[in-house]
Amino acid sequence: MKRVSIIGKYCNGFFLLFGVVLSMLGLTLLLYFPSIYDFIIHSALDLRPETEAYKAWSTNDPPLILDMYFFNWTNADQVYDPTVKPHFEQVGPYRFLEIKEKCNITFHENDTVSFQFVKRYHFMEDESPKPLTDVINTINPIATSAAYKSRFFHPLKKLMLSFGMSSTSKVYVTKTIDELLFTGYEDPLLDMVRSLSILLPEGANVSDKFGWFYQRNNTYGLSGDFSMYTGHDENFGKLLSWDYRNRTDFYEGTCGEIRGSAGEFHPINRERDFIEIYSSEMCSYAHLQYEKDVTVKGIKAYKYSSDTLFDNGTKVPENACFCNGECIPSGVLNISSCRMDAPIFISLPHFYNADPYYIESIEGLNPNKEEHDFYITLEPKSAIVVDIGARMQLNVLLQPIKGFSLFEKVPKIYVPVFFFDQVVTVTDDLAVKMQLLQNLPDIRETAAYILIIIGVVFMMSTLCCWVNSTKSQKLNRNEYKIPPQSIADEIPLKLKTETT
Structure with a gap:
C-alpha cells in the first residue's frame, strides 16, 4: 500500500x-x-548560399515566359500628309523564355550583397503564336535618333548629316521582327556616320548593326551593378546602390535617387500604402500604389498597381522632377538621358493611364486595365510576390526638326514600337506552403x-x-485507529467476565 x-x-x-x-x-x-x-x-527568406531562398533568388528556375508585341505602322508612307493620322496595328505575341540569373554574387559584412544580371532569351518557336519572320513597318530608330541627338549641332554638321539621311533613309523602316530584336540589321546611315568621325561626339562608338536587343542576349553586367540589403530589418530587399552610387545624374532631386527593391524581395509586414522598385531599364524607380486586397490561389494578398506611374507632377507633385527639363503630358517617362540622348520614352502598353493626348494623335490603340496595367501582388506578412503583371511599352518621339529635310514636315507623335507582357503567378506547391504560413496565426x-x-x-x-x-487517507486512519483508553477499559471487562 x-x-x-x-x-x-x-x-x-x-x-x-x-x-x-x-x-x-x-x-x-x-x-x-x-x-x-x-x-x-x-x-x-534567409539569403545564404545553402538556403532555398538563395537558390530561388539567384536564378529563375523554371524560366519565365515573356510575350512581346510590336506595332505595325500601316500607313507609314503617308507620314507627310497632315490630314492622315498615323495608324498602328498590334501584332504578336512573340513568345520567349527569359532566364534571368545573378552572377558575380558577393556577400559583405554590412548585411549587403552585390551582384549583376545575366539575361538569356530563347524564342519558343513551337509555342509562339507568331513567328519572328513577320515583316512590319516601324519608326526608323537610327535616323530619328541621329536627328534628335544632332538638333543642336553646328549648322554645317547638320547639313552634312541631313544630306546623308535624305539619300539613305526614310522616316520608317520595313524589317522582320527578328531583325528588329536580336539579329539586327545593317543601315547605310550607320556606315556613313562611322566613316565621318566629325559627326560623332568624342569617345562615341557606332555599332555595325541595329537591333533593340542586338548583342544583348546571353550577356552579363549590361544592367549594371547592384547592391542590396539582406539584413532582417525594415531595409531587407532594398537597394543600397546601383553602379556604386546611391543616385544617378539622369534626373534631378529625389527623382534621381536609387530607391526601392530590385524586384524580388521587399521588407516584410507590408502596409496598404505603396511599394517601390528600381529599374535599370528606366534608370529610375517605379512607385506603385496600393489598390485593393485580393486572393491568389487561396493566399490573401495586397495588390499594388500603376495608377500614378509616370505621372508628371499632376497627381503626385514630387514627380515633377521626372520631366527632365521639359514636362510632357502625364503617363509617359522621358528616359532619353539614360539612353545616350536617343528620343526614347516609356509608358504602359497602349498608353494606358496616360493623358488622352497620346492616343488622340494616332489611331489603332485601345488601352484597358486588364491587359495593360502594371501590378505586383504581395503576401503582406512575408512580402513574397504571389502575382505580377510586368508590362512596359517603348516609344520613340517623332517630331519636326529644323535643318533636317527628312523630318521638317513630320507630325509630332510618340510612336509606339513594342511592349512586353510578363504575367507570373505563384506555383501551386509554393501556394500551399504560403497558405499554411498565412494560417499560422489562426492555428x-x-x-x-x-x-x-x-x-x-x-x-x-x-x-x-x-x-x-x-481526505481518503485521513478517513482510513480514523477508521482503523483504536484509542489507547478504549483498550484499557476493555481489558478489565474481559477479565471480569471470564472470572464470573
Missing part, C-alpha cells in the same frame, strides 16, 4: 508539471508568437487556447485527486 501511495504521488506530480508546461506553452504562443512568426519568416491562437485548457484541466484534476486522496 505504501508503495502504491508513493507511485500515486509521483504520477500526480508529473501530471501537475505536465499541466503547468502545457499552460505555459499556450501562454507563450499567445504572448510571443509575433516574434516567433517573424523569426520563421526571416528564416524562410496558433486555437492551439494556444487548447494547450491552456488542457493544461488547466490537468492541473485541476491533479489538485482534485490530491485533495481527495488526502
Whole structure:
C-alpha cells in the first residue's frame, strides 16, 4: 500500500508539471508568437548560399515566359500628309523564355550583397503564336535618333548629316521582327556616320548593326551593378546602390535617387500604402500604389498597381522632377538621358493611364486595365510576390526638326514600337506552403487556447485527486485507529467476565 501511495504521488506530480508546461506553452504562443512568426519568416527568406531562398533568388528556375508585341505602322508612307493620322496595328505575341540569373554574387559584412544580371532569351518557336519572320513597318530608330541627338549641332554638321539621311533613309523602316530584336540589321546611315568621325561626339562608338536587343542576349553586367540589403530589418530587399552610387545624374532631386527593391524581395509586414522598385531599364524607380486586397490561389494578398506611374507632377507633385527639363503630358517617362540622348520614352502598353493626348494623335490603340496595367501582388506578412503583371511599352518621339529635310514636315507623335507582357503567378506547391504560413496565426491562437485548457484541466484534476486522496487517507486512519483508553477499559471487562 505504501508503495502504491508513493507511485500515486509521483504520477500526480508529473501530471501537475505536465499541466503547468502545457499552460505555459499556450501562454507563450499567445504572448510571443509575433516574434516567433517573424523569426520563421526571416528564416524562410534567409539569403545564404545553402538556403532555398538563395537558390530561388539567384536564378529563375523554371524560366519565365515573356510575350512581346510590336506595332505595325500601316500607313507609314503617308507620314507627310497632315490630314492622315498615323495608324498602328498590334501584332504578336512573340513568345520567349527569359532566364534571368545573378552572377558575380558577393556577400559583405554590412548585411549587403552585390551582384549583376545575366539575361538569356530563347524564342519558343513551337509555342509562339507568331513567328519572328513577320515583316512590319516601324519608326526608323537610327535616323530619328541621329536627328534628335544632332538638333543642336553646328549648322554645317547638320547639313552634312541631313544630306546623308535624305539619300539613305526614310522616316520608317520595313524589317522582320527578328531583325528588329536580336539579329539586327545593317543601315547605310550607320556606315556613313562611322566613316565621318566629325559627326560623332568624342569617345562615341557606332555599332555595325541595329537591333533593340542586338548583342544583348546571353550577356552579363549590361544592367549594371547592384547592391542590396539582406539584413532582417525594415531595409531587407532594398537597394543600397546601383553602379556604386546611391543616385544617378539622369534626373534631378529625389527623382534621381536609387530607391526601392530590385524586384524580388521587399521588407516584410507590408502596409496598404505603396511599394517601390528600381529599374535599370528606366534608370529610375517605379512607385506603385496600393489598390485593393485580393486572393491568389487561396493566399490573401495586397495588390499594388500603376495608377500614378509616370505621372508628371499632376497627381503626385514630387514627380515633377521626372520631366527632365521639359514636362510632357502625364503617363509617359522621358528616359532619353539614360539612353545616350536617343528620343526614347516609356509608358504602359497602349498608353494606358496616360493623358488622352497620346492616343488622340494616332489611331489603332485601345488601352484597358486588364491587359495593360502594371501590378505586383504581395503576401503582406512575408512580402513574397504571389502575382505580377510586368508590362512596359517603348516609344520613340517623332517630331519636326529644323535643318533636317527628312523630318521638317513630320507630325509630332510618340510612336509606339513594342511592349512586353510578363504575367507570373505563384506555383501551386509554393501556394500551399504560403497558405499554411498565412494560417499560422489562426492555428496558433486555437492551439494556444487548447494547450491552456488542457493544461488547466490537468492541473485541476491533479489538485482534485490530491485533495481527495488526502481526505481518503485521513478517513482510513480514523477508521482503523483504536484509542489507547478504549483498550484499557476493555481489558478489565474481559477479565471480569471470564472470572464470573
